[in-house]
Amino acid sequence: MQGRTLWELKVFCAVVEKHSFVTAARVMGISPSSATRTVQALETQLGVQLLQRSHKLLSLSAAGELYYESAKKMLEMQAEAENEIASLQSGATGSIRFSAPEIFSRFFLPQQIGLLTQDFPDVRIDVLYTDIMVDPIQENLDFSIRGAYPLSSELIGYPLWDYDRILCASPAYIEKHGAPDKPEDLSSHAIVLHTAPRILKDWYFKSDARTLRMHMPATHRVSSGTGLYELIRAGMGIGRLAAWVAKPAIESGELVHLCxxxxxxxxxxKNPQMHAVYGAKGLPRRAKMLLEVLRTKGLEQGFEATKR
Incomplete structure (x- = not known):
């Protein structure tokens, strides 16, 4: 790698990963012509062609494949060294960019972010609240918080807590329609279904005695976690909520825990799990600090699943 700058390596890797000079340039904040000149200069220094170009296709040459792997390792080592240096500092600085389920905008997360930024005023937070499954690498995020059941992925997982998912309805709904005692009774009730990030029409119920699978056609559908919560509170039907979300409303009498x-x-x-995913480059120290705070505080507040 002697004679090559980290900037040239970053531009080259960005072009390879985005399959486009134009897209890579946009990500790097430079012009497409500058990205092209940087890669061409790298090829001239090495004396080999790294990329094979055609009108609509951009691919690695045999030499490019070898060089790309080495360049990635060099950039990862540099990032790791920067993180190690940052860990020697007394406080965290910089921005934390991440996504989180939309329900987090109402419950739990704002308070924890507030506490973290009080302790570390130089940390800046940039949150994308969405129930859509976000790829942190494609969206240039430090990590992405997800709920429900972890999917197999090349992304690295950071478990926060397992949790229970329970059935709930409002007192007004129960007064009008009655309360089901067991899952089989749900067929005569209105069901409110959360459709993001994907529709799961089959629900699995587990008790100490049995596990039951039921197909649950929706009476009402909503793509937002907060929207689901509010529809259930408004008496529109029965829905399933994370126990850590529903518990305060159950304790105040706004919701009733069914079955x-x-x-x-x-x-x-398996129980659903709140977890974070991130790319192979790892987590900056400040991002890891936030996730450790969320995991610790969540467990302290009893968000974990019931031990059964």
Whole structure:
């Protein structure tokens, strides 16, 4: 790598990963012509062609494939060294860019962000609230917080807490339609379904005695976690909520926990999990600090699943 700058390596890797000089230039904040000249200069220094170009296709040459792997490792080592240096500092600085489920905008996360930024005033927060499954690498995020059941992925997972998912309805709904005692009774009730990030029409109920699978056609559908919560509170039907979201409303009498002998699980019988995912380059120290705070505070507040 002697004679090559980290900037040239970053531009080259960005072009390879985005399959486009134009897109890579946009990500790097430079012009497409500058990105092209940087890669051409790199090829001239090395004396080999790294990229094969055609009108609509951009691919690595054999030499480019070898060089790309080495360049990636060099950039990862540099990032790791910067993180190690940052860990020697007494406080965290810089921005933390991440996504989180929309329900987090109402529950739990704002308070924890406030506490973190009080302790570390030089930290800046940039949050994308969405129930859509976000790829942190494509969106240039430090990490992405997800709920429900972890998917197999090349992304690295950071578990926060397992949690129970329970059935709830408002007192007004129950007064008008009655309360189901067991999952089989749900067929005569209005069901409110959360459709993001994907529609799961089959629900799995687990008690100490049995596990039951039921197909649940929706009476009402909503793509937002907060929207689901509010529809249930408004008496529109029965829906499933994370226990850590529903618990305060149950304690205040705004919601009622239905079929309490059952909890909602995956098809393999596992509890849902709140977790974060990030790319192979790792987490900056400040981002890891925030995730550690969220995990610790969540467990302190009893968000974890019931031990059964």
């Amino acid at each position: 309490p002998a059952y909890r909602m699980v995956s098809s393999s019988g």
